[in-house]
Amino acid sequence: MKNFKIRPYKPEDEKEVIALWRRCNLIVPWNSSKLDIERKLQVNPEMFLVGLLDSKVVVTVMGGYDGHRGWVNYLAVSPNCQQTGLGRKIMSVIEDKLKAVGCPKINLQIRSNNTSAVDFYERVGYSVEDLVDMGKRLVDDTELVPKV
Template sequence: MSLVFRDMRDEDVDQTIALWRACDLTRTWNDPVKDIAFARASPSSTVLIAEVNGRIAASVMAGHDGHRGTLYYVAVDPAQQRKGYGRAAVKAAEDWLLSQGVWKINLMIRPENAAVKAFYESLGYEINPVFCMARKIV
Protein backbone atom coordinates (compact mmCIF):
# COMPACT_ATOMS: atom_id res chain seq x y z
CA MET A 1 0.00 0.00 0.00
CA SER A 2 1.42 3.41 -0.89
CA LEU A 3 1.36 6.00 1.86
CA VAL A 4 0.40 9.64 1.47
CA PHE A 5 2.61 11.98 3.46
CA ARG A 6 1.47 15.47 4.43
CA ASP A 7 2.63 18.29 6.67
CA MET A 8 1.65 17.56 10.23
CA ARG A 9 -1.04 19.66 11.88
CA ASP A 10 -1.54 20.82 15.46
CA GLU A 11 -3.88 17.91 16.19
CA ASP A 12 -1.20 15.42 15.07
CA VAL A 13 1.39 16.43 17.67
CA ASP A 14 0.42 14.02 20.48
CA GLN A 15 0.12 10.98 18.21
CA THR A 16 3.38 11.80 16.48
CA ILE A 17 5.24 12.03 19.77
CA ALA A 18 3.65 8.74 20.87
CA LEU A 19 4.98 7.21 17.63
CA TRP A 20 8.48 8.54 18.36
CA ARG A 21 8.33 7.11 21.88
CA ALA A 22 7.17 3.73 20.54
CA CYS A 23 10.15 3.84 18.16
CA ASP A 24 12.57 4.80 20.99
CA LEU A 25 13.53 8.03 19.23
CA THR A 26 12.93 10.41 22.14
CA ARG A 27 15.62 11.25 24.66
CA THR A 28 15.35 13.04 28.00
CA TRP A 29 17.60 15.85 26.76
CA ASN A 30 15.40 16.58 23.73
CA ASP A 31 11.94 18.13 24.00
CA PRO A 32 9.83 16.70 21.15
CA VAL A 33 7.16 19.40 21.49
CA LYS A 34 9.82 22.08 21.08
CA ASP A 35 11.48 20.16 18.23
CA ILE A 36 8.17 19.93 16.36
CA ALA A 37 7.24 23.57 16.95
CA PHE A 38 10.67 24.78 15.83
CA ALA A 39 10.68 22.65 12.67
CA ARG A 40 7.15 23.67 11.73
CA ALA A 41 7.83 27.37 12.31
CA SER A 42 10.58 27.60 9.69
CA PRO A 43 10.13 27.54 5.91
CA SER A 44 13.34 25.51 5.66
CA SER A 45 12.01 22.53 7.64
CA THR A 46 8.92 20.41 7.98
CA VAL A 47 7.48 17.39 9.74
CA LEU A 48 5.72 14.98 7.41
CA ILE A 49 3.36 12.27 8.64
CA ALA A 50 1.28 9.53 7.06
CA GLU A 51 -1.78 7.77 8.40
CA VAL A 52 -2.91 4.16 8.12
CA ASN A 53 -6.52 3.47 9.10
CA GLY A 54 -6.76 6.91 10.66
CA ARG A 55 -3.70 6.52 12.87
CA ILE A 56 -0.31 8.12 12.34
CA ALA A 57 1.92 5.28 11.18
CA ALA A 58 5.02 7.04 9.87
CA SER A 59 6.86 10.31 10.23
CA VAL A 60 9.95 12.15 9.12
CA MET A 61 11.34 15.58 9.97
CA ALA A 62 13.27 17.20 7.11
CA GLY A 63 15.11 20.45 6.92
CA HIS A 64 18.09 22.22 5.44
CA ASP A 65 20.58 24.81 6.58
CA GLY A 66 21.12 26.49 3.22
CA HIS A 67 23.70 23.86 2.27
CA ARG A 68 22.73 20.30 3.20
CA GLY A 69 19.45 18.62 3.93
CA THR A 70 18.97 16.53 7.06
CA LEU A 71 16.47 13.92 8.17
CA TYR A 72 15.32 13.38 11.76
CA TYR A 73 12.64 11.31 13.46
CA VAL A 74 12.30 8.76 10.66
CA ALA A 75 9.76 6.51 12.35
CA VAL A 76 7.34 3.75 11.47
CA ASP A 77 4.86 2.27 13.95
CA PRO A 78 6.50 -0.98 15.16
CA ALA A 79 3.32 -2.86 14.17
CA GLN A 80 3.58 -1.51 10.64
CA GLN A 81 7.28 -2.00 9.92
CA ARG A 82 8.76 -3.87 6.93
CA LYS A 83 5.92 -2.83 4.65
CA GLY A 84 7.85 -0.15 2.78
CA TYR A 85 6.59 2.73 4.91
CA GLY A 86 10.06 3.74 6.08
CA ARG A 87 11.24 3.82 2.48
CA ALA A 88 8.20 5.95 1.64
CA ALA A 89 8.93 8.35 4.51
CA VAL A 90 12.50 8.90 3.33
CA LYS A 91 11.28 9.38 -0.26
CA ALA A 92 8.71 11.94 0.90
CA ALA A 93 11.43 13.85 2.76
CA GLU A 94 13.77 13.65 -0.23
CA ASP A 95 11.03 14.99 -2.50
CA TRP A 96 10.36 17.84 -0.07
CA LEU A 97 14.06 18.69 0.13
CA LEU A 98 14.38 18.53 -3.67
CA SER A 99 11.48 20.98 -3.91
CA GLN A 100 13.56 23.31 -1.69
CA GLY A 101 16.57 23.07 -4.01
CA VAL A 102 18.55 20.69 -1.79
CA TRP A 103 20.73 18.11 -3.56
CA LYS A 104 22.54 16.28 -0.72
CA ILE A 105 21.28 14.79 2.52
CA ASN A 106 23.16 13.97 5.71
CA LEU A 107 21.64 12.05 8.56
CA MET A 108 22.84 10.77 11.91
CA ILE A 109 22.39 7.34 13.48
CA ARG A 110 22.89 6.80 17.18
CA PRO A 111 25.52 4.12 17.90
CA GLU A 112 22.99 2.00 19.81
CA ASN A 113 20.82 2.01 16.68
CA ALA A 114 23.52 0.81 14.27
CA ALA A 115 21.21 -1.88 12.88
CA VAL A 116 19.27 0.84 11.08
CA LYS A 117 22.28 1.36 8.79
CA ALA A 118 20.98 -1.54 6.65
CA PHE A 119 17.72 0.33 6.14
CA TYR A 120 19.45 3.48 4.88
CA GLU A 121 21.94 1.49 2.81
CA SER A 122 19.04 -0.18 1.04
CA LEU A 123 17.90 3.34 0.09
CA GLY A 124 21.30 4.31 -1.35
CA TYR A 125 22.80 6.09 1.68
CA GLU A 126 26.48 5.51 2.48
CA ILE A 127 28.61 5.92 5.59
CA ASN A 128 30.72 9.07 5.32
CA PRO A 129 34.03 8.93 7.19
CA VAL A 130 33.50 12.11 9.22
CA PHE A 131 33.21 12.96 12.88
CA CYS A 132 29.96 14.57 13.92
CA MET A 133 30.57 17.11 16.68
CA ALA A 134 27.91 18.95 18.64
CA ARG A 135 27.57 21.58 21.36
CA LYS A 136 24.59 23.25 22.95
CA ILE A 137 25.01 27.02 22.72
CA VAL A 138 22.25 27.94 25.18
Protein backbone atom coordinates in the same frame (compact mmCIF):
# COMPACT_ATOMS: atom_id res chain seq x y z
CA MET B 1 -1.18 0.39 0.78
CA LYS B 2 -4.72 1.59 0.09
CA ASN B 3 -5.51 3.71 3.13
CA PHE B 4 -2.04 5.23 3.50
CA LYS B 5 -1.37 8.89 2.87
CA ILE B 6 1.47 11.31 3.57
CA ARG B 7 0.85 14.96 4.44
CA PRO B 8 2.52 17.77 6.40
CA TYR B 9 2.18 17.65 10.19
CA LYS B 10 -0.82 19.42 11.75
CA PRO B 11 -0.99 20.59 15.40
CA GLU B 12 -3.66 17.98 16.17
CA ASP B 13 -1.13 15.22 15.35
CA GLU B 14 1.08 16.12 18.32
CA LYS B 15 -0.07 13.44 20.77
CA GLU B 16 0.06 10.64 18.23
CA VAL B 17 3.43 11.78 16.91
CA ILE B 18 5.02 11.88 20.35
CA ALA B 19 3.50 8.49 21.21
CA LEU B 20 4.97 7.07 17.98
CA TRP B 21 8.42 8.49 18.77
CA ARG B 22 8.19 6.93 22.21
CA ARG B 23 7.29 3.52 20.72
CA CYS B 24 10.24 3.87 18.36
CA ASN B 25 12.67 4.82 21.17
CA LEU B 26 13.43 8.19 19.61
CA ILE B 27 12.77 10.19 22.76
CA VAL B 28 15.89 11.01 24.73
CA PRO B 29 16.10 12.87 28.04
CA TRP B 30 18.16 15.77 26.66
CA ASN B 31 15.58 16.69 23.99
CA SER B 32 12.02 17.87 24.52
CA SER B 33 9.72 16.45 21.85
CA LYS B 34 7.28 19.30 22.31
CA LEU B 35 10.00 21.91 21.86
CA ASP B 36 11.46 20.00 18.91
CA ILE B 37 8.03 20.16 17.24
CA GLU B 38 7.48 23.82 18.15
CA ARG B 39 10.86 24.78 16.68
CA LYS B 40 10.28 22.72 13.56
CA LEU B 41 7.03 24.58 12.93
CA GLN B 42 9.14 27.79 12.66
CA VAL B 43 11.53 26.40 10.00
CA ASN B 44 10.50 24.40 6.91
CA PRO B 45 7.25 23.18 8.53
CA GLU B 46 6.19 21.80 5.15
CA MET B 47 9.01 19.28 5.46
CA PHE B 48 7.71 17.79 8.69
CA LEU B 49 5.67 14.92 7.31
CA VAL B 50 3.38 12.35 8.81
CA GLY B 51 2.12 9.16 7.20
CA LEU B 52 -1.37 8.04 8.14
CA LEU B 53 -2.78 4.57 7.83
CA ASP B 54 -6.55 4.53 8.32
CA SER B 55 -6.20 8.08 9.75
CA LYS B 56 -3.68 6.97 12.43
CA VAL B 57 -0.17 8.43 12.44
CA VAL B 58 2.18 5.50 11.76
CA VAL B 59 5.15 7.27 10.15
CA THR B 60 6.98 10.56 10.65
CA VAL B 61 9.94 12.31 9.15
CA MET B 62 11.30 15.77 9.91
CA GLY B 63 13.20 17.16 6.95
CA GLY B 64 14.88 20.51 6.49
CA TYR B 65 17.23 22.44 4.22
CA ASP B 66 19.86 24.82 5.59
CA GLY B 67 20.95 26.18 2.22
CA HIS B 68 23.85 23.72 1.97
CA ARG B 69 22.62 20.33 3.12
CA GLY B 70 19.27 18.71 3.63
CA TRP B 71 18.69 17.06 6.99
CA VAL B 72 16.46 14.25 8.07
CA ASN B 73 15.44 13.68 11.68
CA TYR B 74 12.75 11.78 13.56
CA LEU B 75 12.21 9.10 10.94
CA ALA B 76 9.87 6.69 12.68
CA VAL B 77 7.67 3.84 11.51
CA SER B 78 5.28 2.27 13.98
CA PRO B 79 6.69 -1.12 15.03
CA ASN B 80 3.58 -2.97 13.76
CA CYS B 81 4.06 -1.38 10.30
CA GLN B 82 7.83 -1.80 9.95
CA GLN B 83 9.32 -3.80 7.08
CA THR B 84 6.36 -3.00 4.82
CA GLY B 85 8.00 -0.26 2.76
CA LEU B 86 6.66 2.80 4.62
CA GLY B 87 10.10 4.03 5.71
CA ARG B 88 11.36 3.83 2.14
CA LYS B 89 8.21 5.59 0.90
CA ILE B 90 8.36 8.59 3.25
CA MET B 91 12.12 8.94 2.61
CA SER B 92 11.47 9.14 -1.11
CA VAL B 93 8.81 11.83 -0.52
CA ILE B 94 11.13 13.96 1.65
CA GLU B 95 14.00 13.46 -0.82
CA ASP B 96 11.77 14.77 -3.64
CA LYS B 97 10.78 17.79 -1.54
CA LEU B 98 14.41 18.58 -0.73
CA LYS B 99 15.46 18.14 -4.34
CA ALA B 100 12.65 20.47 -5.43
CA VAL B 101 14.13 23.32 -3.34
CA GLY B 102 17.61 22.78 -4.79
CA CYS B 103 19.14 20.69 -2.02
CA PRO B 104 22.14 18.78 -3.42
CA LYS B 105 22.78 16.31 -0.56
CA ILE B 106 21.13 14.93 2.54
CA ASN B 107 22.95 14.32 5.81
CA LEU B 108 21.60 12.52 8.81
CA GLN B 109 22.72 11.39 12.24
CA ILE B 110 22.09 7.98 13.78
CA ARG B 111 22.81 7.00 17.37
CA SER B 112 25.79 4.65 17.29
CA ASN B 113 23.85 1.76 18.88
CA ASN B 114 21.07 1.96 16.26
CA THR B 115 22.60 -0.48 13.80
CA SER B 116 19.23 -1.43 12.29
CA ALA B 117 18.70 2.19 11.20
CA VAL B 118 22.13 2.08 9.52
CA ASP B 119 21.07 -1.09 7.69
CA PHE B 120 17.82 0.55 6.61
CA TYR B 121 19.48 3.72 5.34
CA GLU B 122 22.04 1.70 3.39
CA ARG B 123 19.17 -0.16 1.70
CA VAL B 124 17.63 3.14 0.62
CA GLY B 125 20.86 4.56 -0.82
CA TYR B 126 22.76 6.24 2.02
CA SER B 127 26.41 5.55 2.92
CA VAL B 128 28.36 5.79 6.13
CA GLU B 129 30.84 8.63 5.59
CA ASP B 130 34.30 9.19 7.01
CA LEU B 131 33.32 12.12 9.20
CA VAL B 132 33.41 12.96 12.87
CA ASP B 133 30.05 14.17 14.11
CA MET B 134 30.31 17.05 16.58
CA GLY B 135 27.75 19.17 18.39
CA LYS B 136 27.44 21.99 20.89
CA ARG B 137 24.27 22.55 22.83
CA LEU B 138 23.13 26.17 22.98
CA VAL B 139 19.94 25.72 24.99
CA ASP B 140 19.31 23.18 27.75
CA ASP B 141 15.81 21.95 26.91
CA THR B 142 15.53 20.03 30.16
CA GLU B 143 15.41 23.37 32.00
CA LEU B 144 12.66 24.79 29.78
CA VAL B 145 9.85 22.24 29.93
CA PRO B 146 9.06 19.09 31.87
CA LYS B 147 10.06 15.92 30.05
CA VAL B 148 7.35 14.18 28.01
